[in-house]
Amino acid sequence: MTFDPAPFLARPGVPELLAALKVEADGVRFVGGAVRDAILGAPVSDLDVATVFEPPRVIGYLEEAGIKAVPTGIEHGTITAVSKGTVVEVTTLRADVETDGRRATVAFTTDWAQDAARRDFTINALYADPRTGEVADFHGGLDDLAARRVRFIGDPHARIAEDHLRILRFFRFHARFAEGAPDADGLAACAEMANTLKSLSRERIADELLKLLALPDPHATVAVMQDHGIFDPVLPEIDAAGVERLRQLLAFEREAGRKFRPIRRLAALLPRDPDVAREVASRLKFSKEQRDRLSSAAVPAEGSARELAYRLGPLYAIDRIALTPWWESASGRSRADAVRYIERWEVPRLPVKGGDLIAMGLAPGPAVARTLRAIENEWIEHDFADDSAFDAIVERHLANARREA
Template sequence: MSTDTYLPDAEWRSRPGLAELLDVLGGRQGQIRFVGGAVRDTLLSLPVADIDCATVLLPQEVLDRVRQAGLKAVPTGIAHGTITAVTPGGPVEVTTLRRDVSTDGRRATVAFTEDWQEDAARRDFTINALSAEPVSGRIHDYFGGLADLCQGRVRFIGEPLTRIAEDHLRILRFFRFHARFGKGAPDADALAACAARANDLMALSRERIADELLKLLAVEDPAPAFATMLEHGIWRPVLPEIDLQGLARLRALIERERAAGLGPDPLRRLAALLPPDPPLATALAVRLKLSNAAQRRLAAAAGRTEEVEPLRALAYRLGREEAIDRLLLSERDVAALAELEGWDRPRLPLGGGDLIAMGLPAGPVVAKTLQAVEARWIAEDFPAHARALALAQEAVDQLLRPAQ
C-alpha cells in the first residue's frame, strides 16, 4: 500500500547532476524512484553515502538515455539490470525493476518487470523495501516498513525461512541490520529462522561471510548482536573460533575505543574476538580471504603479550595501526595513544657504511652491530643524527677495544 509520508529534504538530494539524471530517466513521469538505504537512512536523519534508484525502464534504454544526456554510463551489472550513472555529484546506481525466477541460496536468476511491489518484495527486510518518488518525495511502503523503522524492528518480508532459502547471507544481514537499527529483542520469527538455518552459511563463499562480518563489526556496538548469535549457534558452522571469551574481549575493546575517542575499527574488533594465537589468527584470515595487509595486522594483534613496551617502539617495530591495536587490546592506559599524535615512523639516520668508516671491519659483524645500535636508538626514543652517531661510535669502540 502507499502512504502519505514524504521523504524529508536532505543534502544528498541536491547533489550536482542528480536532478538532470532523474529528469532524463522519467522522474516526472513516475518511471524512477529512490530505493533502499538512501530512503531508509534519510527517514532516520542519518547521512547517506550511496544513492540507489529503481526504474521501469529496461537497462539498454537507461544506458542510452544517460549517455544522450552527456553523462557517463557504466554497465556495472547489466545482466541483472544495474547501470551506474556517473554524475558530477558522484555515482548513482539505477536498476530495472526485477522479479526472481529462481534462487539457490547464493544467487538469483531474475526477469524484468514493471511492477513496483513485485520488485520491493525481492528485498530482504521491510525497512529496506521503501521507495520514494524523486520529485514529490512521496514514499511507497508495501510491507509496513515505515512502522518497523519507527519501532526499531527488523523484519523479513514474507516467511523468514523462505527468504533465507533464497539467499543464505540474509542470516548475517539480519543481525547486522538489527545491530544498527533494532531496538530491544530481535524479531522472534526471524531469529528462530536464522537459528534453524545457520548451517546454510556453509554454502556461502568465505568472501561474502567476511564482508558481512566486518560490516557487522563496524556498527557502533555489535556486542549484543554477537551475544545473540553465539547463544543461538549462528557462528558455529563457519567461525567456531568466536566464543564467549572473545565476546568479553570485544566488549572490553569497545569500552576502550570509546575512552580513547576512537570510532569502530572492524579488523581490531575481529582481533578482539580471537584468542592471542598468531597461527590461528592467520589461518582464519586466510580462510576468510582477507587482504595480505589484514592478515598481517590480525597476526600482529594476536601476538599481544602482557609485556610493556613503549608505544612508539611498538609502532616502529610493527606499524602504527598494529601498535594501537596492541594497546587497545591490552589493559594499558589509553592515554598513551597521545605518544603517536603527530609522530611519523623515523628512519635510523646511519647505515653500515658509517660503522665501517668508524673502523669496523666489513663483514657479518657490521649488520649485527647496526642492529644493536638500532635497539639502543629505539630505547632512547629515536634521538637525532648526532646522538645516533655517538651510539654507533660507542658500539664500534667497544668491539675494537679488545683487539688493541
C-alpha cells in the same frame, strides 16, 4: 507518509536523470537505503533508483540525455548512471525466478509491489516519488523504522534461502538500526539456517563481517550471534571469551576516543594466537596487509609505548596496547594516554647505518649487521638516547666488534 526529496534533487545531474527516465509518468522512484536514511534523518551517501524500464531502454534513455550508462549488473537489471558527476544505481523492477542462495535468475516487471516482495527487509523496501516525496510502503517498513526493528519481508526462511548472506545482513542491520532483542522469527530462522553460510564465498562473508564490526557498538549483536551459533559454520574460533574481549576493547575505544577499526575488533574476537589469526585471515581471503595486522594484533603488548611504535609502527603498536588490558606503561601513562601519545609522536630513525660503521673502521660482513642490531637495542633501552649518549653507545659496540674480529 512523505519526505522532502529536495536534498536528492539538489545533487548535480539528478533532475536530468529523473527526467530521462520519465519521472512525470511514474517511471522512476528513489528506493531502498537512501529513502530509509532520509526518513531517519541520517546522512545519505549512495543514491539508488528503481525504474519500470528494462535495461536496454534505460541505457537508451540515459544516452539520449547525454548521461553516461555503465552496465555494471545488467543481467540483474542494474545500470550505473553518471550524471554531471553524480553516480546513481538504476535498477529495473524485478522478481526472482530461481535462486540457489548465492545468485538469482530474475524476471523484469513493472509492478512496484512485486519488486518490493523480493527485497530482504521491510525497512529496505521503501519507494519515494521524486515529485511529491510520497513514500510507498508495501510491507510495514515505516512502522518498523519507527519501532527500531529489523524484520524480513514475509517468511524469513524463504528470504534467507534466496540469499544466504542475508543472515549476516540481518545482524548488521540490527546493530545499525534496531533497539533491543532481534526480531524473534528472523533470529530463529538465521540460527536454523546458519550452516548455509558455508556455501558463500569467503570474500562476501569477510566484507559483511567487517561492515558489522565497523559500526559504533556491535557488541550486543555479536553476543547474540555467538549465543545462537551463527559464527560456528565459518568462524568457530569466535567464542564467549572473544565476545568479552570485544566488549573490553569497545570500552577502551570510548575511553581513549579511538576510531573504530574493524580488523582490531576482529582480533579481539579471536584467540590471542598469531597462528590462528593467520589461518582465519587466509580463510577469509584477506589482503597481505590485513593478514599481517590481524596476526600482529594477536600478540600481547610488551615493552614501552615508544619501543612498540618504533618496532611495529604506530598503528600496530596501538592494536597491541588496545588489546592488552594488563599492559602498563613504564612512564606511568594509562593505556589511553599511551595511545594518544603514540599518535602524536614522530617515530625516530636510528641515527647510524651500516655504511657509517664501515666508515668508522668496521670490516664489511656479518659483524656489521650484528653491531647495528646491538646499537639499536641499547639505543631503545635507553629511551632513544641522542647526541653524546648515543655516540657512547656506538663507540662501545664498535670496540666490542673490533675485539671479536
